[in-house]
Amino acid sequence: MENLAEKLGWRMRRFRLAANLSQGELARAACLTKSYLSEVERGKVNISVANLDKIAEALGVPLFVLLDCGDLPGRNEVLRDLAELPDDALAALHRLSRHIGRGTTPGNLSGM
Template sequence: MTDWDIRMQTGLRIKELRAAADLSQDDLAYAIDMSRSYLAEVETGKRNISLQNLERIARGLGITLDEFFDSGYFRRGADA
């Protein structure tokens, strides 16, 4: 797996969870005090997100980092 792959999978996972929570990028970014443009770049794999920011996003989605990673999503791949 390349750095790009893990960034893309992470971004797609965030987007999936955000959509399931019925939140727009603006709504989530505002709730966690993060710029919408940064969040958009994370979701598209253009940013290498820090663990601190990933935790902020997870909390904003109402989940823990354990739940973010324990879904099986990263084991099966983003397009499975």
């Protein structure tokens, strides 16, 4: 992957496949053509912000996550999983995250 259009297209394809969507399904959900989406995924066209937003919404991914072409492997999967958690589980993870790096051991977390 040499340029931003290719990196972005690759990320869009990863998200589409993770969502178990075909190009046609995603194109319909984003009100775009399948051929256009194919060109975007291959990095052959420069996509507009408006169309990026349509695709992000159709994928159920925040636009800033879709645009983050420098992420660590697995980060997107974690973000997708977090988005599906119920509120009480997110609250528990938030409490836990505040203790990470503070020397808290698993035994000390039992009262959380």
